[in-house]
Amino acid sequence: MSVPTLESTAVEAGPTPGVRTRRGVRSPAFVAGVVVVGAILALALVSLIWTPYGLDQASPGARLSGPSALHWAGTDRLGRDQFTQLMLGAWTAVWVGFSSVVVASVIGVPLGLVAAAAGRMVDDAIAGLIDIVIAFPTLLLAMLLVTVYGASTGVAVTAIGIGLSAEVARLTRISASRVFTQDFVLAARTCGTRPVMILVRHVLPNIWHTLVVQATLAFGIAVVAEASLSYLGLGTPPPAPSWGRMLQEAQATVSVAPWNVVLPGLAVAATVIGVNLLGDGLRELLDPQLRERSRQGADR
Amino acid sequence: MTVLAATNLSIALGGRSLVRDVTLELAAHDRVGLIGESGSGKSLTAQALLGLLPDGMRATGRIVIDGRDYLEAPDRAWRRVRGSTVSMVFQEPLTALDPLMPVGRQIAGPLRLHHGLNRADAQAQALEWCRRVHLPDPERIVRALPHQISGGQRQRVAVAMALACRPRVLIADEPTTALDVTVQKQILALLDELIEETGVALLFISHDLPVVAGLARTLLVMRSGEVVESGPTDDVLRRPKSSYGRELVASAREVTRLASPPAVVTPGAAGTERGDA
Numbered sequence: 001m002s003v004p005t006l007e008s009t010a011v012e013a014g015p016t017p018g019v020r021t022r023r024g025v026r027s028p029a030f031v032a033g034v035v036v037v038g039a040i041l042a043l044a045l046v047s048l049i050w051t052p053y054g055l056d057q058a059s060p061g062a063r064l065s066g067p068s069a070l071h072w073a074g075t076d077r078l079g080r081d082q083f084t085q086l087m088l089g090a091w092t093a094v095w096v097g098f099s100s101v102v103v104a105s106v107i108g109v110p111l112g113l114v115a116a117a118a119g120r121m122v123d124d125a126i127a128g129l130i131d132i133v134i135a136f137p138t139l140l141l142a143m144l145l146v147t148v149y150g151a152s153t154g155v156a157v158t159a160i161g162i163g164l165s166a167e168v169a170r171l172t173r174i175s176a177s178r179v180f181t182q183d184f185v186l187a188a189r190t191c192g193t194r195p196v197m198i199l200v201r202h203v204l205p206n207i208w209h210t211l212v213v214q215a216t217l218a219f220g221i222a223v224v225a226e227a228s229l230s231y232l233g234l235g236t237p238p239p240a241p242s243w244g245r246m247l248q249e250a251q252a253t254v255s256v257a258p259w260n261v262v263l264p265g266l267a268v269a270a271t272v273i274g275v276n277l278l279g280d281g282l283r284e285l286l287d288p289q290l291r292e293r294s295r296q297g298a299d300r
Numbered sequence: 301m302t303v304l305a306a307t308n309l310s311i312a313l314g315g316r317s318l319v320r321d322v323t324l325e326l327a328a329h330d331r332v333g334l335i336g337e338s339g340s341g342k343s344l345t346a347q348a349l350l351g352l353l354p355d356g357m358r359a360t361g362r363i364v365i366d367g368r369d370y371l372e373a374p375d376r377a378w379r380r381v382r383g384s385t386v387s388m389v390f391q392e393p394l395t396a397l398d399p400l401m402p403v404g405r406q407i408a409g410p411l412r413l414h415h416g417l418n419r420a421d422a423q424a425q426a427l428e429w430c431r432r433v434h435l436p437d438p439e440r441i442v443r444a445l446p447h448q449i450s451g452g453q454r455q456r457v458a459v460a461m462a463l464a465c466r467p468r469v470l471i472a473d474e475p476t477t478a479l480d481v482t483v484q485k486q487i488l489a490l491l492d493e494l495i496e497e498t499g500v501a502l503l504f505i506s507h508d509l510p511v512v513a514g515l516a517r518t519l520l521v522m523r524s525g526e527v528v529e530s531g532p533t534d535d536v537l538r539r540p541k542s543s544y545g546r547e548l549v550a551s552a553r554e555v556t557r558l559a560s561p562p563a564v565v566t567p568g569a570a571g572t573e574r575g576d577a
Binding site: 186189191197201 | 395399410
C-alpha cells in the first residue's frame with residue numbers, strides 16, 4: 001500500500017459522512033428479516049405459556065372449517081385448532097433449528113480450525129471427511145438413525161446437526177486457513193505464541209463474523225430439514241406439533257381445506273426467508289471493515 | 301559474546317537447494333546487513349533463523365542460539381527463543397499486525413507470554429514502548445486499530461512489538477521497503493537509536509544497498525541462495541570483490557549521483573520530525 005509522504009495526526013481524521021449514515025440506516029431487507037424472525041420467535045415463546053386452545057382440544061362440530069374469529073387459522077380434520085398447532089410448531093422449529101446449529105457448530109468449528117491449523121495430512125483427512133458428509137444425504141442419515149433409535153426430535157437434531165456441520169467445518173477451514181497465511185499470524189509465531197493461542201487470539205476474532213452469518217443461514221436450512229423429516233414421519237413424533245407433520249396430515253384434505261396446507265407451508269417459507277434476510281443484514285453489520293469504521297465514528 | 305550463529309546453513313525444498321552454506325554470526329551491538337535481489341534466499345535465511353521455514357522446506361547445518369543448536373529442536377523449544385531472544389520485524393506493517401486487535405494489546409502479547417506480566421502491567425509497558433518508538437499521543441495509539449494509524453506508525457508499533465521482550469537479536473526483513481522515502485528514513489533513524497540503546501544485534505535484510513549501508517557495519521551479499529561476498533561495509537562498498545557486488549555498488553552509485561545535487565535535499569524536510577511518520 002502507499003503511504004502519503006507527510007502524515008500529520010495520530011489517528012486518521014474522522015470517518016467520511018457516508019460511513020456514518022451507513023451505520024444509522026440499516027437496509028430494509030435487514031429490518032424485514034428482524035421483523036419476520038422476531039414474529040416467529042414471539043409466537044414460539046408465547047406458545048410456551050398460552051395458546052388459543054389446547055393441543056388435543058378438538059371441536060368435532062367444526063372440522064375443516066376455514067379461518068374464523070373462533071379459529072384464526074381454521075381447524076384440521078379432527079376439528080383441532082390450527083393456530084394452536086402453528087404456534088407450537090413454531091416452538092419446535094425454533095428449538096430444532098437452534099439445537100441443530102449448536103450441534104453443527106460444536107462439531108464443525110473445531111474440525112475446521114484443526115484442519116486449518118494442522119499439517120497437510122490432517123488437513124487432507126478432514127477435507128475428505130467433510131466431502132463425504134456433504135455428499136451423504138442428510139435424509140438418508142436421518143432414516144438410518146431413526147431405524148436404530150426410533151423417531152424423535154433428538155434424532156432429528158442429531159441428523160440435521162451432523163449434516164450441517166460439514167458446511168460449517170468447510171467454511172471454518174477455508175476462512176481460518178486464509179487467516180493463517182496472513183503475516184500477522186507469522187508475526188505472532190515469531191513472538192513465540194503457542195498455536196492454540198494464535199487460534200484464540202488471532203484466528204477466531206477474524207472469522208467469527210463469517211461463522212455467525214453462516215449459523216444464521218444454517219438455522220433456516222435446519223428448519224426446512226426438520227419440516228421435511230417430520231413430513232416423512234422421521235422427525236418430531238406425534239403428539240408434539242410440527243409444521244412438517246401439519247403439512248403431511250393436511251395433505252389428504254388439500255382439496256377441501258387448502259389453507260391447512262398453505263399456512264404451515266407459509267410458516268416454513270417465512271422463517272427461511274426471514275432468516276436469510278437477517279443473515280444478509282448481519283453480514284453487512286458484522287463485516288470487520290464496516291464495523292471498525294462505525295466504531296471509529298463512535299469514538300468521536 | 302555470540303548470541304546467534306548460523307554455520308553452513310542450507311535450505312532445500314524437496315531436492316531443490318534454495319540456500320547454500322550461509323554462515324553468519326551475531327553478537328551484541330553487531331549490525332549485519334544481508335543484501336540481495338528478490339529470490340536470493342535472504343528472507344528464507346531469516347525464517348530459518350527463527351525455525352519458521354514454510355512446510356516442506358528443510359534446513360541443514362547449524363543454528364546455535366546461546367550455545368544450543370536449535371536446528372532440529374522441537375517447536376516447543378523454539379517458542380521460548382522466538383520473541384524473547386530473537387525477534388523479527390516484517391516488510392509490510394499493515395499485514396503484520398492483526399487488523400482487529402488494538403495495537404497496545406499486540407505489543408503487550410509477547411510481554412505477557414515471555415515475562416508473565418498481567419494484563420495491566422503489560423499494557424503499561426506497551427504504552428511505555430509506544431513512547432520509546434516516538435509514537436505521538438501514545439495513550440490514544442494503544443487503543444487504535446492498525447488501520448487507524450499511518451504506515452510509518454504501524455512500523456513503529458511493529459518495532460515496539462519486536463523489541464518489547466528485550467530480545468538480543470532483531471531480524472528486520474525489509475522493514476522499510478513498503479514505506480515511502482521520508483518515512484523510511486525516520487524508521488531507520490529509530491532503529492539506529494534503539495539498537496544503540498538496547499545493544500540488540502541487528503540482522504538487516506534488504507535489497508536496497510544505500511539503506512543497508514547506512515545502518516550495517518558488516519555486509520553479506522547473497523545471490524541465488526549463496527553468499528557471494530562478505531566483509532565490513534566499507535570494504536564491500538569500496539572494493540567489491542564479486543562481480544555481483546560490483547554491479548550492486550555501481551547501480552547504487554548511479555542512483556546516488558542522480559540525487560547528489562545538494563539543493564534537492566532540504567534539511568528538516570525528512571528525518572527530523574520523527575513522530576509524524
